[in-house]
Amino acid sequence: AQTVTQSQPEMSVQEAETVTLSCTYDTSESNYYLFWYKQPPSRQMILVIRQEAYKQQNATENRFSVNFQKAAKSFSLKISDSQLGDTAMYFCAFMKRGGKLIFGQGTELSVKP
Amino acid sequence: KAGVTQTPRYLIKTRGQQVTLSCSPISGHRSVSWYQQTPGQGLQFLFEYFSETQRNKGNFPGRFSGRQFSNSRSEMNVSTLELGDSALYLCASSLVVQGENEQFFGPGTRLTVL
Numbered sequence: 001a002q003t004v005t006q007s008q009p010e011m012s013v014q015e016a017e018t019v020t021l022s023c024t025y026d027t028s029e030s031n032y033y034l035f036w037y038k039q040p041p042s043r044q045m046i047l048v049i050r051q052e053a054y055k056q057q058n059a060t061e062n063r064f065s066v067n068f069q070k071a072a073k074s075f076s077l078k079i080s081d082s083q084l085g086d087t088a089m090y091f092c093a094f095m096k097r098g099g100k101l102i103f104g105q106g107t108e109l110s111v112k113p
Numbered sequence: 114k115a116g117v118t119q120t121p122r123y124l125i126k127t128r129g130q131q132v133t134l135s136c137s138p139i140s141g142h143r144s145v146s147w148y149q150q151t152p153g154q155g156l157q158f159l160f161e162y163f164s165e166t167q168r169n170k171g172n173f174p175g176r177f178s179g180r181q182f183s184n185s186r187s188e189m190n191v192s193t194l195e196l197g198d199s200a201l202y203l204c205a206s207s208l209v210v211q212g213e214n215e216q217f218f219g220p221g222t223r224l225t226v227l
Binding site: 101 | 146148155158169216
């Protein structure tokens with residue numbers, strides 16, 4: 001069975017600084033996808049970034065980038081130039097091809113002015 | 114293009130009652146998945162429907178059931194409600210074409226069981 005672990009329940013960062021959220025996963029699958037979702041206080045789940053396991057290049061979306069280490073089964077999210085609107089719960093998620101999303105427990109990120 | 118919609122947004126029920134939640138996916142999306150979110154258990158997968166057939170199922174008791182209609186709209190039913198069923202229920206739709214499986218979430222239905 002696949003598992004996703006986020007070891008940082010809470011983190012805080014000053015506005016405009018950079019923060020990295022950690023995620024590790026366990027799977028025997030070779031073909032899968034990894035995601036970071038953001039859930040602000042409104043509770044709307046928003047996709048931040050996705051990574052296909054077969055791609056070696058790390059995904060980037062504007063201020064958000066990932067460090068995907070397939071052998072180490074690590075998938076961290078880096079947020080650059082943090083903004084107040086980045087305050088939210090962040091979930092790391094795993095999905096094998098044709099499967100369901102398996103979420104980590106989440107990291108609550110606070111961006112302080 | 115309209116996003117995923119869920120109705121109702123809030124619901125209060127008492128133990129023993131049953132409840133039906135509705136989800137309308139993004140136009141053209143044929144897959145609908147349901148998740149339960151609680152402070153204690155986090156986000157857990159309930160089931161997925163694709164073309165009116167249940168394709169995946171999580172580890173929930175038989176009190177939790179669902180269905181999908183020909184227009185891809187989906188309903189989730191919980192019978193004999195228990196206090197522990199209080200949660201945010203999230204629905205997500207995806208296109209599922211050529212491996213594209215990004216899931217788009219609705220705003221959720223918050224169920225409170227008294």
